[in-house]
Amino acid sequence: MRECGLVAERVSAMFGKRSVVRDVSLTFQPRQLHAVVGPPQSGKSTFLRTLNRMHELTVGAWMTGRVLLDGRDVYDPAIDPAALRRRIGMVLPQASVLPGLDVRGNIAAALPHGLERSRQGTEVERALTRAGVWADVKDRLATDPRQLPEGLRQRLCLARALAAGPDVLLLDEPTAAIDPGHGFKFEEALYALRSELCLVLVTHDPRQAARIADTTTLLWLGAVVETAPSRLFFTRPTGTRTEAWLTGRSA
Amino acid sequence: MSGPSGSAAEEANTLQRTDSGDRWYRLVLTIAVATVPALLLVLVWQLWRDAGPAIDRFGLGFILGSGWDPVLDEYGAGELLAGTFLTTLIAIVIAAPLAIAGAFWQEVFAPRILRRPLTALVDLLAAIPGVVYGLWGVLVMLPWCRAVLFPALQQRAGWFPGLDGIIYGPSLLAASLLLAVMMFPFVLVIARQVIHALPATQTDAALALGASRWEVTRHVLFPAARRALAGAVLLGAGRAVGEAIAVAMVIGASHGPVVSLLAPGYTLASVLPHEFAEATSAVQVAALSYATLLLLVIAVTTNAAARLLVGRGAADVGGRR
Amino acid sequence: MSRPVDRFWQGALGLAFIVGLVPGLLALWGVVTHGVTAFGTVQWGALLPAILGTVLLTLGACLMAVPLGIGAGLYLAEYPHTRLARLSRFVGDVLGGTPSIVFGVFVWGWLVTATGRFSGWAGSVALALVMLPLVMRVTESGVLAVPASLREAPLVLGWPRWRATLSVTLRAGLPGLSIALLVAIARVAGQAAPLLFTALGNPYLSADLGQPMAALPLTVFADGSAPGTAAQDRAWAAALLLVLIAALLGIAARAVARREEARDA
Numbered sequence: 001m002r003e004c005g006l007v008a009e010r011v012s013a014m015f016g017k018r019s020v021v022r023d024v025s026l027t028f029q030p031r032q033l034h035a036v037v038g039p040p041q042s043g044k045s046t047f048l049r050t051l052n053r054m055h056e057l058t059v060g061a062w063m064t065g066r067v068l069l070d071g072r073d074v075y076d077p078a079i080d081p082a083a084l085r086r087r088i089g090m091v092l093p094q095a096s097v098l099p100g101l102d103v104r105g106n107i108a109a110a111l112p113h114g115l116e117r118s119r120q121g122t123e124v125e126r127a128l129t130r131a132g133v134w135a136d137v138k139d140r141l142a143t144d145p146r147q148l149p150e151g152l153r154q155r156l157c158l159a160r161a162l163a164a165g166p167d168v169l170l171l172d173e174p175t176a177a178i179d180p181g182h183g184f185k186f187e188e189a190l191y192a193l194r195s196e197l198c199l200v201l202v203t204h205d206p207r208q209a210a211r212i213a214d215t216t217t218l219l220w221l222g223a224v225v226e227t228a229p230s231r232l233f234f235t236r237p238t239g240t241r242t243e244a245w246l247t248g249r250s251a
Numbered sequence: 252m253s254g255p256s257g258s259a260a261e262e263a264n265t266l267q268r269t270d271s272g273d274r275w276y277r278l279v280l281t282i283a284v285a286t287v288p289a290l291l292l293v294l295v296w297q298l299w300r301d302a303g304p305a306i307d308r309f310g311l312g313f314i315l316g317s318g319w320d321p322v323l324d325e326y327g328a329g330e331l332l333a334g335t336f337l338t339t340l341i342a343i344v345i346a347a348p349l350a351i352a353g354a355f356w357q358e359v360f361a362p363r364i365l366r367r368p369l370t371a372l373v374d375l376l377a378a379i380p381g382v383v384y385g386l387w388g389v390l391v392m393l394p395w396c397r398a399v400l401f402p403a404l405q406q407r408a409g410w411f412p413g414l415d416g417i418i419y420g421p422s423l424l425a426a427s428l429l430l431a432v433m434m435f436p437f438v439l440v441i442a443r444q445v446i447h448a449l450p451a452t453q454t455d456a457a458l459a460l461g462a463s464r465w466e467v468t469r470h471v472l473f474p475a476a477r478r479a480l481a482g483a484v485l486l487g488a489g490r491a492v493g494e495a496i497a498v499a500m501v502i503g504a505s506h507g508p509v510v511s512l513l514a515p516g517y518t519l520a521s522v523l524p525h526e527f528a529e530a531t532s533a534v535q536v537a538a539l540s541y542a543t544l545l546l547l548v549i550a551v552t553t554n555a556a557a558r559l560l561v562g563r564g565a566a567d568v569g570g571r572r
Numbered sequence: 573m574s575r576p577v578d579r580f581w582q583g584a585l586g587l588a589f590i591v592g593l594v595p596g597l598l599a600l601w602g603v604v605t606h607g608v609t610a611f612g613t614v615q616w617g618a619l620l621p622a623i624l625g626t627v628l629l630t631l632g633a634c635l636m637a638v639p640l641g642i643g644a645g646l647y648l649a650e651y652p653h654t655r656l657a658r659l660s661r662f663v664g665d666v667l668g669g670t671p672s673i674v675f676g677v678f679v680w681g682w683l684v685t686a687t688g689r690f691s692g693w694a695g696s697v698a699l700a701l702v703m704l705p706l707v708m709r710v711t712e713s714g715v716l717a718v719p720a721s722l723r724e725a726p727l728v729l730g731w732p733r734w735r736a737t738l739s740v741t742l743r744a745g746l747p748g749l750s751i752a753l754l755v756a757i758a759r760v761a762g763q764a765a766p767l768l769f770t771a772l773g774n775p776y777l778s779a780d781l782g783q784p785m786a787a788l789p790l791t792v793f794a795d796g797s798a799p800g801t802a803a804q805d806r807a808w809a810a811a812l813l814l815v816l817i818a819a820l821l822g823i824a825a826r827a828v829a830r831r832e833e834a835r836d837a
Contacts, residue, residue: 052728054724054727054728057724057727059652059653060653082727082730082731082732082733083730084730085727085728085729085730086729086730089728089729089730090728091728092721092724092725092728093721094719094721095721096719096721096722096724096725097722098725098726098739098740099740099743099744099746100743109726109729110729157725160729161728161729164729164730272732272734272735273732273733273734275734276732276733276734276737277650277651279643280643280644280646280647280650280651281647281656282643283639283640283642283643283644283646283647284643284644284647284648284656284657284660284708285656285660286640286644287644287660287663287664287667287704287705287708288659288660288663290667290701290704291663291666291667293682294674294675294678297678297681297682298674298677298678298681300681301677301681346592348588349588349589349591349592350592352584352585352588352589352592353585353588353589353592353593355585356582356585356586356588356589357589359585360578360581360582360585360586361586371822371826372593372597373593374822375600375818375819375822376593376596376597376599376600378755378758378759378818378819378822379599379600379603379762379814379815379818380759380761380762380763380764380789380814380818381762381764381765382762382764382789382792382793382796382811382814383599383603383762383792383811383814383815384599385792385793385796386603386792386793386796386807386808386811387599387602387603387811388599389796389797390606390796390804390807390808391598391599391602391606392599428595431595432595432596432599435592435593435595435596436593436596439592463575463577463578464578464581464582465575465577465578465580465581466577468581489669492671493670493671493672493673493674494671495671495672495673495765496673496764496765496789496793500793500796500797520671520673523673523676523677523765523768524673524765524768524793527677527680527768527769528768528769539677540677540681543673543674543677543678546671546673546674547670547671547674550669550670550671550674551666551669551670553669554665554666554668554669555665555666555669557669558665558669
């Protein structure tokens with residue numbers, strides 16, 4: 001397992017003429033969970049999507065700056081964006097079910113092409129276990145995921161993302177749309193994954209960051225306001241803006 | 252669960268650029284989409300070429316020129332245009348108000364249990380091919396018109412310009428009526444989709460304030476839908492302009508100045524099924540192609556104007572949203 | 573609904589609905605009654621060429637229009653802001669508003685005069701022109717209707733674009749696409765105008781698309797104006813068959829729609 005870190009150097013992201021992320025420089029250490037928090041429309045998701053080159057898929061979207069995976073610029077023309085996204089995985093805010101596939105098929109779809117069927121079963125189980133959801137679905141691998149509750153589906157999306165074998169996992173508001181029960185189980189899985197991956201979590205819920213993140217960054221209007229180990233961030237914020245956002249008395 | 256060997260996926264992951272097939276994908280799709288403007292180009296060019304002799308001979312005067320004489324090889328589309336205009340106008344005047352009223356009734360006032368069956372029924376009527384309406388028109392509607400409707404019309408309203416003259420049966424009026432029968436379900440379906448697509452927020456707000464369903468219809472739905480409904484009517488008109496078969500079967504196929512609605516006549520579209528197959532001279536074929544070009548321009552303009560009013564959503568056939 | 577104003581307008585608008593509906597219902601009723609009688613008396617052998625012809629011509633049109641239309645629609649959905657996309661969308665609307673007889677005259681001038689003969693192929697091409705704008709538009713809107721999370725899900729797994737669109741997006745949009753295709757097929761099967769100068773019609777049973785070909789709408793048109801009860805029987809029978817096709821395909825489309833609604837709920 002590689003020790004893979006992600007570094008954003010002066011990343012700015014634009015939609016046409018509108019600047020949404022301004023000059024963000026952050027370092028995401030491997031084997032840690034990094035939270036990026038902030039009010040709505042602060043550019044958190046847009047920033048996250050520059051890390052795995054999803055941002056550029058939107059018509060009119062562009063960015064400046066560098067994103068380094070293990071020291072290599074991911075925007076290098078020699079790099080295949082699709083291959084990059086196998087190294088930097090992502091969990092989207094809404095759970096999605098690949099049509100026509102059962103639970104096992106949905107997870108297996110993320111495995112590399114041409115894997116022998118015998119290994120597929122093991123890999124699927126491994127991904128589901130890492131996502132903390134194996135016990136819940138091991139008797140239901142052949143069911144249609146659309147019949148499962150949304151929270152369970154989102155945890156399956158986590159397993160699917162893990163099945164692709166990424167070194168870095170990006171999570172865009174993964175628990176915002178699901179019930180708290182499944183949300184907490186999701187957080188438990190993320191907490192456990194810290195020992196294996198570099199995780200970058202975008203969330204609007206500061207308490208979630210306080211619960212599971214090693215470092216927390218506050219993004220405001222597209223720029224970094226403060227970034228610190230979570231302990232310090234939540235107990236002794238250095239910026240007035242940070243404190244204002246934490247306590248709810250807005251600036 | 253980290254081990255020295257890692258998972259199968261991690262073994263396979265390198266970052267090199269591989270030919271992922273996306274280039275072929277885009278190429279195939281580009282070829283497919285490029286055929287669309289190419290086809291239109293070929294269509295216009297072909298029609299222009301076929302119409303050449305007639306364009307050379309009659310020029311722009313053909314458009315409003317009167318007289319269509321295969322014997323003398325003198326052609327003018329003016330009477331055809333008049334026929335198209337009259338039949339479409341009468342059909343729309345009859346069918347459009349009924350269709351719009353009916354659409355509002357279906358969407359706002361109709362009892363719940365009736366909605367699905369009535370929708371299915373209207374959809375079926377709209378899906379019946381023009382040639383079937385034409386058959387019913389010539390074998391059932393025409394005899395009835397000749398025996399009952401037209402004499403009655405002449406008796407009661409003979410003073411109305413255009414309702415005098417000998418009653419043959421096949422006539423401009425018969426074509427107009429048949430077009431109206433066909434246009435009603437067509438316009439209704441589109442109008443219904445337009446009303447259905449209106450956002451519910453204003454309606455809900457009005458109802459919460461205690462407005463009656465009629466007040467909601469008149470003060471909320473209708474003003475919001477007005478433009479799109481006008482577009483729906485225009486779409487119906489465009490369809491009527493282009494209807495060749497049904498009209499050809501009941502219009503009587505006769506050239507000459509438009510004197511009476513009860514007399515047989517021709518429209519731009521319906522002259523083609525009758526004359527194209529038996530055209531004797533090259534000039535006649537060219538004139539018919541010229542008329543086809545004209546028809547194309549009129550129908551496309553009408554539809555384009557309609558689309559501007561409706562927007563692209565409501566007129567999708569079978570589109571699920 | 574208790575207010576008298578509502579009651580009045582419910583009556584008035586309902587009356588308008590009925591007044592508009594009745595003639596259409598009379599037409600439908602006329603076709604059904606005459607058609608059912610004709611089913612009993614008609615020589616089915618005489619109708620067989622038309623039935624086979626309609627099947628073959630419609631099939632031919634689908635073979636041409638469906639792949640092209642889906643490909644074009646996918647391009648419009650994937651690369652919407654290119655000049656080619658904007659042009660094709662506009663042209664698609666133009667072609668969609670073109671009267672079908674124009675296609676008949678065009679294909680006559682293009683293929684029939686060039687090959688020197690009327691043929692089923694020419695007829696299929698003319699029908700395909702009627703179908704193409706529809707398929708293209710429906711594919712585009714079907715793809716765009718798939719939620720963004722589903723469209724992106726395969727991409728964040730590292731799938732290439734073509735695999736993502738074909739395996740996931742198109743698959744997800746399949747129900748809507750099938751419904752629209754059923755409706756389009758019903759529409760095309762009933763078209764007489766494009767076939768008049770292309771397939772022309774054929775009294776003999778023939779599966780040869782290189783020769784003139786019969787079709788149900790052509791039978792309705794030609795035999796409807798011909799004298800004699802035998803001809804009229806054929807016309808009514810053919811007309812009823814066309815109505816049945818439209819009705820059955822409409823029912824099928826509605827069934828697919830209902831099944832999708834139930835599954836999403």
